[in-house]
Amino acid sequence: MNVLATLAAIDWIWWSQVFFIGYFLLLNGGYLALNLLSMVSLRRYMRQRAELGEDAPYLGVEPAVSVLVPAYNEAATIRISVLSLLQLQYPEFEVVVINDGSKDETLEVLIEAFELEAYPEPLRRTVPHQEVLGVYRSRRYANLKVLDKANGGKADALNAGINAARHGLFCAVDADSILQRDSLLRVVQPFLEDERTVAAGGTVRIANGSRVRGGFLLEAGIPRSLLARFQIVEYLRAFLFGRLGWSPMNAVLIISGAFGLFDRERVMAVGGYSTSTVGEDMELVVRLHRYHRERRLAYRIHYLPDPICWTEAPEDLGTLGRQRSRWQRGLAESLSRHARLATSPRGGAPGHLAWPFMTLFEWLGPLVEVGGYVFMIVGFSLGIIAPLALTVFLLVAIGMGILLSVNGLLLETLSFRVYQRRRDMLRLFLVAIVENFGYRQLNTLWRCRGLWQWFARRKHQWGAMKRSGQWGSE
Amino acid sequence: MLAQLTSLPEDPALRLALYIAMALALLTLAVMAQVLVLAELATRREARRQAFIAAWRPHLAAWSMVPDTDSLPAAPHGRRERLWFLLLWSRMQRQLRGTARERLNELLGRLGMLGPVLGLLDSRAAHRRLVALSCLRYLGDAEQWPAVLPLLDSRNAAVSLAAAQALVAMDPAHAMQRIIPRVEERRDWALPRLEALCQQAGRQAVSEPLLAQLSASQGSIGRAVGLLAWAEPGQAAPWARRFLAELPADVQALDDEARDAALRSLGELRDPRDRELLMAYLDSESPALRLAALAALRRQAGADDVALFTPLLADPNWWVRQAAADALVALPGVDVATLTTLLETLADRYGQDALRRAMAEGGHE
Numbered sequence: 001m002n003v004l005a006t007l008a009a010i011d012w013i014w015w016s017q018v019f020f021i022g023y024f025l026l027l028n029g030g031y032l033a034l035n036l037l038s039m040v041s042l043r044r045y046m047r048q049r050a051e052l053g054e055d056a057p058y059l060g061v062e063p064a065v066s067v068l069v070p071a072y073n074e075a076a077t078i079r080i081s082v083l084s085l086l087q088l089q090y091p092e093f094e095v096v097v098i099n100d101g102s103k104d105e106t107l108e109v110l111i112e113a114f115e116l117e118a119y120p121e122p123l124r125r126t127v128p129h130q131e132v133l134g135v136y137r138s139r140r141y142a143n144l145k146v147l148d149k150a151n152g153g154k155a156d157a158l159n160a161g162i163n164a165a166r167h168g169l170f171c172a173v174d175a176d177s178i179l180q181r182d183s184l185l186r187v188v189q190p191f192l193e194d195e196r197t198v199a200a201g202g203t204v205r206i207a208n209g210s211r212v213r214g215g216f217l218l219e220a221g222i223p224r225s226l227l228a229r230f231q232i233v234e235y236l237r238a239f240l241f242g243r244l245g246w247s248p249m250n251a252v253l254i255i256s257g258a259f260g261l262f263d264r265e266r267v268m269a270v271g272g273y274s275t276s277t278v279g280e281d282m283e284l285v286v287r288l289h290r291y292h293r294e295r296r297l298a299y300r301i302h303y304l305p306d307p308i309c310w311t312e313a314p315e316d317l318g319t320l321g322r323q324r325s326r327w328q329r330g331l332a333e334s335l336s337r338h339a340r341l342a343t344s345p346r347g348g349a350p351g352h353l354a355w356p357f358m359t360l361f362e363w364l365g366p367l368v369e370v371g372g373y374v375f376m377i378v379g380f381s382l383g384i385i386a387p388l389a390l391t392v393f394l395l396v397a398i399g400m401g402i403l404l405s406v407n408g409l410l411l412e413t414l415s416f417r418v419y420q421r422r423r424d425m426l427r428l429f430l431v432a433i434v435e436n437f438g439y440r441q442l443n444t445l446w447r448c449r450g451l452w453q454w455f456a457r458r459k460h461q462w463g464a465m466k467r468s469g470q471w472g473s474e
Numbered sequence: 475m476l477a478q479l480t481s482l483p484e485d486p487a488l489r490l491a492l493y494i495a496m497a498l499a500l501l502t503l504a505v506m507a508q509v510l511v512l513a514e515l516a517t518r519r520e521a522r523r524q525a526f527i528a529a530w531r532p533h534l535a536a537w538s539m540v541p542d543t544d545s546l547p548a549a550p551h552g553r554r555e556r557l558w559f560l561l562l563w564s565r566m567q568r569q570l571r572g573t574a575r576e577r578l579n580e581l582l583g584r585l586g587m588l589g590p591v592l593g594l595l596d597s598r599a600a601h602r603r604l605v606a607l608s609c610l611r612y613l614g615d616a617e618q619w620p621a622v623l624p625l626l627d628s629r630n631a632a633v634s635l636a637a638a639q640a641l642v643a644m645d646p647a648h649a650m651q652r653i654i655p656r657v658e659e660r661r662d663w664a665l666p667r668l669e670a671l672c673q674q675a676g677r678q679a680v681s682e683p684l685l686a687q688l689s690a691s692q693g694s695i696g697r698a699v700g701l702l703a704w705a706e707p708g709q710a711a712p713w714a715r716r717f718l719a720e721l722p723a724d725v726q727a728l729d730d731e732a733r734d735a736a737l738r739s740l741g742e743l744r745d746p747r748d749r750e751l752l753m754a755y756l757d758s759e760s761p762a763l764r765l766a767a768l769a770a771l772r773r774q775a776g777a778d779d780v781a782l783f784t785p786l787l788a789d790p791n792w793w794v795r796q797a798a799a800d801a802l803v804a805l806p807g808v809d810v811a812t813l814t815t816l817l818e819t820l821a822d823r824y825g826q827d828a829l830r831r832a833m834a835e836g837g838h839e
Binding site: 061062119120122389392393399403410420 | 483485488491492494495498499501502505506508509510512513514516517600601664665666667669670673792796824827828830831834
């Protein structure tokens with residue numbers, strides 16, 4: 001009875017307000033701090049880039065790289081993707097395409113386009129994966145190899161690729177990634193500069209609206225689709241300060257699955273990609289942190305602000321919603337699985353700073369945001385929250401959102417200036433404002449759906465993506 | 475309601491929140507203005523740079539083919555233009571070789587740009603010093619050695635490595651004598667960068683200082699041993715033999731990396747006298763050393779060595795098995811029939827897989 005009386009005596013409304021406002025302050029304070037850190041490290045990086053020259057230096061002693069391309073139902077684009085990979089500027093590399101039991105003609109397209117022939121390649125089973133049905137090599141390109149395997153998902157395909165790779169570094173690339181000719185040369189730089197490097201990733205940008213020929217980006221542009229424009233601003237925010245800020249602290253927890261370079265031996269030592277998560281890219285990076293920290297091994301995971309990989313963003317709500325749900329689920333799986341990184345005394349910056357930050361603001365953020373909206377609407381309906389208070393709070397919340405997005409654009413202007421036309425920049429300003437009215441809330445709902453899927457442990461599958469196929473046309 | 479919204483709220487917390495909202499709006503507008511101004515300035519600067527490059531590039535290209543003093547414009551004025559010119563000059567030098575490069579060097583002197591280049595060496599901005607060092611590297615003029623040498627000890631790794639490159643271009647042998655003794659203490663000089671320097675300097679310039687450094691090292695061999703592959707194999711061999719003979723092959727030592735480098739160096743030499751020493755390392759506990767020994771033996775193997783490599787097809791390490799199969803397939807005088815017979819007699823399934831793969835790759839199917 002005493003407990004009930006105590007609970008009844010608490011001013012729930014007041015405490016809820018304190019909770020939501022406190023969370024809001026923490027969230028935005030955290031992002032602003034990350035923003036400042038990014039600005040400092042971007043400034044340092046751009047100065048170094050100016051010192052070393054804008055072209056990626058070619059030393060002639062770059063380590064050989066195996067480029068792994070997992071493919072599932074990619075018949076429409078796989079030929080152009082592989083051709084562009086084969087034209088990368090790099091002294092020594094092989095391309096390993098892993099056909100993960102595609103239901104379309106992906107394998108047939110590859111066999112015909114690259115004159116593949118069956119080949120008795122013995123595969124090690126260092127990391128586990130589904131059965132490999134055949135290994136093919138190209139009669140036209142000595143550095144092209146194709147594995148045909150039973151369907152097991154992207155992580156499983158990458159594991160097969162790791163086992164089949166012949167070089168010490170491997171680069172995981174999405175089959176629909178659009179690269180620059182010097183992408184490999186750029187991403188390998190951290191491995192040349194710092195012998196402790198075990199992984200490096202770069203900035204992924206939106207390719208919609210850009211001119212692409214033969215799988216390479218010719219000129220960046222702004223897409224017509226408003227949904228794709230929203231994603232441009234989102235990607236600038238996510239990569240230019242969401243990840244760059246963590247890099248100087250060696251606390252980057254995500255290297256995008258679209259393009260990342262890894263030390264193969266280290267990845268094998270941690271057991272390869274996990275097939276029981278949809279966020280295999282993030283899970284691997286968090287596991288690498290944990291592995292090295294628990295064993296007190298010197299290591300570095302680098303993030304490069306250079307735009308080295310471009311990707312086609314979904315332009316319909318269904319595909320985008322599924323993608324965001326999957327990402328949120330992957331994030332929840334990776335963070336929950338490695339909670340010990342945060343509790344271990346050896347957790348360092350990744351465990352004691354990045355993990356709590358991601359958990360508080362990225363993993364649980366959508367739930368708190370939805371809770372906040374419900375609280376405001378219900379409070380307003382019941383007359384508990386005054387219209388003026390509601391208006392002011394919304395003004396601050398939206399103002400903060402716009403400021404963070406505009407700061408992303410500032411970082412872009414201070415660095416690579418991919419969007420050089422003033423008209424493009426004004427359009428992006430407009431997008432930074434408009435996204436706060438509807439798109440951001442929709443995103444929150446998709447992320448909540450992802451959390452539900454994580455909680456209900458739904459079966460994993462390849463993320464289906466509607467492709468425009470325009471990359472192959474020019 | 476409207477009056478309530480247009481006047482400041484009485485509640486201090488709400489009033490504060492409103493001030494914050496207004497501050498955010500102002501800050502956002504300020505950042506937007508900053509973005510537009512910075513973008514505009516960058517665009518204008520870029521346009522001026524492009525115009526300058528478009529004006530100078532044809533002159534540089536023409537001069538690299540035929541020097542023509544009459545058609546040469548006046549030397550660039552102002553700090554920024556001089557920097558643009560030097561960057562363009564360096565970029566063109568990177569694409570040229572031989573006499574064309576020498577002509578561009580001559581042009582730099584005629585335009586009186588050597589003074590500004592040396593002036594940039596004293597600049598506080600690292601990127602200006604780097605531009606100067608890049609120019610001095612292409613000039614390769616040993617007279618500038620005293621100006622560059624102090625920068626070898628710069629705390630900025632990029633500057634010190636650029637100084638090293640410039641010194642190597644001026645006098646490879648003397649430069650390596652200065653660079654190699656610093657390898658141990660300059661941990662910020664990554665090994666691939668040092669390898670590139672050795673490549674630039676040539677084996678003759680590397681061998682003497684490197685072997686002196688290795689011979690002088692007490693206890694564990696330092697990171698300089700990673701450069702052994704860039705030394706003259708004939709000169710490196712005595713050190714490599716001595717080092718490998720001192721430590722028995724079956725002892726797991728801290729110097730595996732050094733032994734690996736020594737084995738590779740002996741492999742380069744292809745001296746049959748090293749065969750026994752190399753064979754001893756085929757039984758090493760370290761797969762990396764077995765692999766290095768196998769690679770070294772492969773370089774001097776003959777048709778009789780089928781029996782030497784065949785047991786390695788059953789090695790527990792995947793890479794050793796594949797390398798053994800590659801070695802067998804590449805043996806001089808070994809034909810498809812011999813390999814097919816060998817494949818049929820192999821008991822080890824993994825060895826069979828490796829040999830089958832190597833035969834397919836070597837066209838022995």
